[in-house]
Amino acid sequence: MTAETPPPVPTPASPAASDATAAAPRERTGIPRNPGRRDLGLRATLLFPNREIVERYYVPVIYTACRTCYSELDPDEIFRRAADGEIDQQKMQKLIAGVIESGHGSTIEHVVFTFGISGVSRTLSHQLVRHRAGVAFDQQSQRYVKFKGAATMLPATIEDATPELRARYTEQVDGALGLYGEMLGAGIPGEDARFVFPNATRTNLVMTTNLRALIHMSGLRLCTMAQWEIRRLFQLIRHEIFNVSPFLGSFLAPKCVPLGYCDEMGNRDQHCPIRPHKDNVLAAWAEKAKSARAAGRELPVT
Ligand SMILES: Cc1cc2nc3c(=O)[nH]c(=O)nc-3n(C[C@H](O)[C@H](O)[C@H](O)COP(=O)(O)OP(=O)(O)OC[C@H]3O[C@@H](n4cnc5c(N)ncnc54)[C@H](O)[C@@H]3O)c2cc1C
Structure with missing residues (x-):
């Protein structure tokens, strides 16, 4: 899989097109530095469920889904026993872990998590909403919201670049946002003025996902090949799940780990x-x- 954003096509004028660069042996790239080391100003908050609900119902619900396949008992009786603490936690977790590792994914589609995601760039949200199965999104509208001070994301490489390059970036982004404000002032509708927004513009979403989809997305997005910002988002998401259930959180890992x-x-x-x-x-x-x-x-x- 290539990077989400394809590399720029070299033009004759660009240094990347020079023969010297083309002939140079490919440099061994290091693991991209962990994006968690910088405060990127993005947040992921688990809105639902809380720890109490997860502890009381989530493991019993998944256990009931797994156990129903191998039991003569009715699902409501299995659930009652599990939720009333009549079945040992370790036993439930062992069965669930085995079923997940065997790839019987429907059993973990019965529980969902809702996140508030804020301050991410449109670059990130474009990648995030590519996930289709088992996940629902609602995103802040650029048609209905008239942004008075739209915030933007500053990538670390640009932050660390030469002062001149960084100043040009800031000038370009601020210029675009300034023009947006001017266009609104001139009566251009927000749905048209937004065409000038850069990919760096921040946005907010609500994402609800079942556990199967969450494990799948985390497998792709916690991978060190994933783009740094979305990787950071899934580190925050994993942190939120760990807070309510270290057991369920342990399944959120780069895809190579279970593979x-x-x-x-x-x-x-x-x-x-x-x-x-x-x-x-x-x-x-x-x-x-x-x-x-x-x-x-x-x-x-x-
Ligand atoms: C490191 C990385 C780089 C990427 N680079 C690019 C890029 O350069 N260009 C680009 O366009 N995209 C890129 N992507 C996005 C990628 O191609 C997927 O669109 C995205 O990750 C969604 O994942 P998914 O296809 O597994 O879909 P999900 O919607 O998360 O679906 C989960 C699973 O359900 C099943 N499924 C879902 N829908 C269907 C269906 N219609 N038919 C059959 N099975 C289905 C599949 O098994 C799928 O894996 C990149 C992703 C990553 C992680």
Whole structure:
């Protein structure tokens, strides 16, 4: 998978198009620095449920969904026993963890989490709303809200750039917002004046997601290949879930963690060391199989 925003196409005038750059060996990229180290001014707040509801009902609901598949009991009786504390927490968690690890995802679609997300850029929200299954969004309107002082996001690389470059960025963004205000003043409707907003413009959303979708989204967005701002958002989301349930929060991890290997094309050089790349895992397996065959035996495939 490539970056969410494709790299700019080099033009003859741009330094990126020079032969020297094209011929240079690809630099080993480090893991992008953890975006959590900077205060980006974005927030994710778990609006619903609170810890009490999660502890009292969420694990019992998921347990009931799992247990119903293997029990003669009616679901309401399984739920009653689970919610009344008649079933050991450890036992419930063990079954749930096993079912999640086996990929029986419908069992965790029965519980949902609602987040208030604020101060994220439109760059982030455009990526976030690409998720379609098991998730609902409502976003602040740029048609109905007339922004008096629209806030913007400043990427760390631009913050750390030369003062000249940073000043030009600020000038460009402030200029766009100033023009927006002037257009509103001249009677241009907000729905048209907003065309001048940069991707850096901040926005607010409400997102409700079931646990299956949340684990899926976290798998993609906590990956070090994800864009820094959305990665930060999912770090905050994971923090919120941990606050209400360390057990459920433990399933929010980069996708390579449950997979056991990395499947990102962009990590073939293994600059991210969280898990070995699948090409290397397969190569190691082929090597092992070859040695075994040379020794007159076949490796078991199951
Ligand atoms: C690191 C990274 C880089 C990216 N780069 C780009 C990019 O350059 N350009 C770009 O356009 N996008 C990019 N994306 C977005 C990506 O392609 C997906 O659109 C986005 O991550 C949503 O994930 P999903 O497809 O798993 O959908 P979700 O809506 O989250 O769906 C969850 C799962 O449900 C199933 N599902 C959902 N809808 C259907 C359906 N209609 N039919 C069958 N199964 C379905 C699939 O199994 C899917 O994985 C990037 C994402 C990441 C994480």
